[in-house]
Amino acid sequence: MPSNFITIEKEKFEEECANFIKNKIEESIKSRGIATIGLSGGSTPKPIYEMLGNDSSIDWTKVYFFAVDERYIDKSSKDSIYDLISKSVFKNRENLLVDHFITPNTSLPLKECIETYSNDLKKLIEKSNGSADLVTLGMGEDGHIASIFPNASKSPLDENDLVYHTTTERFAIFDRITTNINFLASSKNKVFFMSGSSKKKVWDEMESSQVNVTRWPAQKIISSGNTFVFYRE
Numbered sequence: 001m002p003s004n005f006i007t008i009e010k011e012k013f014e015e016e017c018a019n020f021i022k023n024k025i026e027e028s029i030k031s032r033g034i035a036t037i038g039l040s041g042g043s044t045p046k047p048i049y050e051m052l053g054n055d056s057s058i059d060w061t062k063v064y065f066f067a068v069d070e071r072y073i074d075k076s077s078k079d080s081i082y083d084l085i086s087k088s089v090f091k092n093r094e095n096l097l098v099d100h101f102i103t104p105n106t107s108l109p110l111k112e113c114i115e116t117y118s119n120d121l122k123k124l125i126e127k128s129n130g131s132a133d134l135v136t137l138g139m140g141e142d143g144h145i146a147s148i149f150p151n152a153s154k155s156p157l158d159e160n161d162l163v164y165h166t167t168t169e170r171f172a173i174f175d176r177i178t179t180n181i182n183f184l185a186s187s188k189n190k191v192f193f194m195s196g197s198s199k200k201k202v203w204d205e206m207e208s209s210q211v212n213v214t215r216w217p218a219q220k221i222i223s224s225g226n227t228f229v230f231y232r233e
Contacts, residue, residue, distance in 0.1 A: 004228040013232040017193055018051040020230065021134065022058060024189055028133040029062050036128035038135035038179070038187065039089070040068040040146060041081040044195045044232075045136060049088035060093055064124055066102040068135055068184065069147035072113070072165075072175035075106055079173060082106075104177045110165060114177060118163040121179070132187040139192060139218050141202050144168075146184065147176035148217045155214045156181040181217055185224035192218070192229045200231060 008016050021037065028035035039049070067081045075082040082103050090097045102124050104117040125131065143150040147166045159180050166176045184190070194203065206216045213220045221227055 005231065006229065007231045007233065010232055013195075013230070014047045014051050017045075017048040017191075017230050018055070020191060020228070021048070021052055021136070022055060024134040025058060025063055028188075029059060032129065033062065034127060035063045035134075036124060036132045037063065037065050038068045038132050038184070039065055039081070039085055040136050040138055041084050042138045042193075044138060044193045046084060046088060048193060049085065050091070053089040053091050053093075056092075060096055060100070064100050064102065064127070065089065066121055066124060066132075066179075067104065068137065069176060069178040070104045070106065071147075071173040072104075072106055072110060072177055073173055075103070080106070104163075106177075110175065110177075114161075114163050114165060117177065118161065121162060130186075131183075134189040134191065135184050135187045137184070137190060137192045137218075137221065138194065139199065139203060139206070141198060142170055143202060143206060143216050143218070145217045145221065146181075147178035148181055150215050150217065152214065156217055157213055157220065181213070181220050185220050188226060190221050190224070190227045192221075192227070194229060195232045197233065200233075203229070 025035040070081050071079055073080055077083060085101060086097055102120050104113050106113055137145050139145050148156050149166060149168050162180050162183055166178050167174050206218055209216060211219055
């Protein structure tokens with residue numbers, strides 16, 4: 001189950017990762033006129049997003065972002081992906097935030113929040129010929145990606161809804177909203193950002209294990225092709 005695994009020097013990690021996203025944005029704009037990018041949260045991608053947001057050479061009016069997942073908390077919380085993206089990618093372009101970053105409205109009741117986000121995301125993806133151009137991902141030390149947690153009672157492959165509710169007792173925020181693993185796998189490109197030997201150890205275990213997407217959701221992403229891993233020791 002091979003992926004394009006790239007080890008990058010610490011000093012060059014953020015720059016090379018930001019350039020990868022930029023190149024996919026520019027390729028998509030050149031081929032279709034717009035780019036649709038799904039973003040995940042976390043401490044590793046934060047400086048990458050900040051560097052990307054400082055790039056004035058990109059035609060940002062043609063780039064649309066969406067949240068791969070979100071914690072069901074107030075969007076102003078420092079733990080929300082909305083807070084991370086609005087203060088990094090959109091730091092210098094707040095005027096584009098409302099129309100160019102599709103994200104769950106967590107002020108709504110949970111069921112309505114999910115339904116509204118699903119409808120908004122479907123409309124965005126229709127502009128992108130049915131799939132995103134790129135999604136950024138990470139993998140936790142427990143093996144979760146997005147807010148798709150391992151060993152759930154129902155396999156993520158059997159989830160039919162584009163957006164759905166998950167829960168975790170391992171992390172601080174219990175209620176989560178995530179996009180579907182099949183939708184993520186359908187993205188034209190997928191990239192994992194990874195930092196540290198402990199994450200690498202878990203990744204190696206996942207890649208050497210028999211295929212079991214319920215235990216290792218990332219296996220579905222890798223098997224879909226066009227998957228890259230940028231690793232910093």
